[in-house]
Amino acid sequence: xxxVTQEPSLTVSPGGxxxxxxxSSTGAVTSGYYPNWFQQKPGQAPRALxxxxxxxxxxxxxxxxxxxxxxxxxxxxxxxxxxxxxxYYCLLYYGGGQHWVFGGGTKLTVL
Amino acid sequence: xxxxxxxxxxxxxxxxxxxxxxxxxxFTVSTNYMTWVRQSPGKGxxxxxxxxxxxxxxxxxxxxxxxxxxxxxxxxxxxLQMNSxxxxxxxxxxxxxxxxxxxxxxxxxxxxxxxxx
Numbered sequence: 108x109x110x111v112t113q114e115p116s117l118t119v120s121p122g123g124x125x126x127x128x129x130x131s132s133t134g135a136v137t138s139g140y141y142p143n144w145f146q147q148k149p150g151q152a153p154r155a156l157x158x159x160x161x162x163x164x165x166x167x168x169x170x171x172x173x174x175x176x177x178x179x180x181x182x183x184x185x186x187x188x189x190x191x192x193x194x195y196y197c198l199l200y201y202g203g204g205q206h207w208v209f210g211g212g213t214k215l216t217v218l
Numbered sequence: 219x220x221x222x223x224x225x226x227x228x229x230x231x232x233x234x235x236x237x238x239x240x241x242x243x244x245f246t247v248s249t250n251y252m253t254w255v256r257q258s259p260g261k262g263x264x265x266x267x268x269x270x271x272x273x274x275x276x277x278x279x280x281x282x283x284x285x286x287x288x289x290x291x292x293x294x295x296x297x298l299q300m301n302s303x304x305x306x307x308x309x310x311x312x313x314x315x316x317x318x319x320x321x322x323x324x325x326x327x328x329x330x331x332x333x334x335x
Binding site for chain 1: 253255262263264265268276277278279282312314319320321322323324325326327328
């Protein structure tokens, strides 16, 4: 049973920088896991932010960036805005039966 | 503008079946990578099933043999047939899809399935 682990919660001040990470129980996350990142606000559907590690969708704010960091996928928010307060999920590709596995989510508080 | 609209959710008893639909506009279901994702109340997102543009399908272990993903090109609609439902299947079900690498670009608003006696 593959497990994808994210920080349960993080707090950041407005204007600050924060990095969320996404680790795999199988080992180091590489580009071959095609990391995706999503933002979800209460009562809303998820919104795609990043695909294939670091690629942004047309609507993704410039302050969001994706990367690989220390064997994990990472989502960095630079110059955090109050509207960035949300739950963030990563998603990794494993192929085969499991195919894709979501992380447990990180609740980001902007305070 | 791409729109995905799920429907078919509701309250069912354990052991019963339900078919969810995801109607697309501004987007062609049959030529894109389409996925069902669910979210139990107060919990995280869970990948359920995918159908590739070529027709290959995959399922998470807990639903394999009970759920079937399919599509109807003439109606531009994605389906999820769910059989032998249990309380653990209670969740909001989302459809999502996109092209190569942009697999999860577009999302519907979700439909709630409640399995309870």
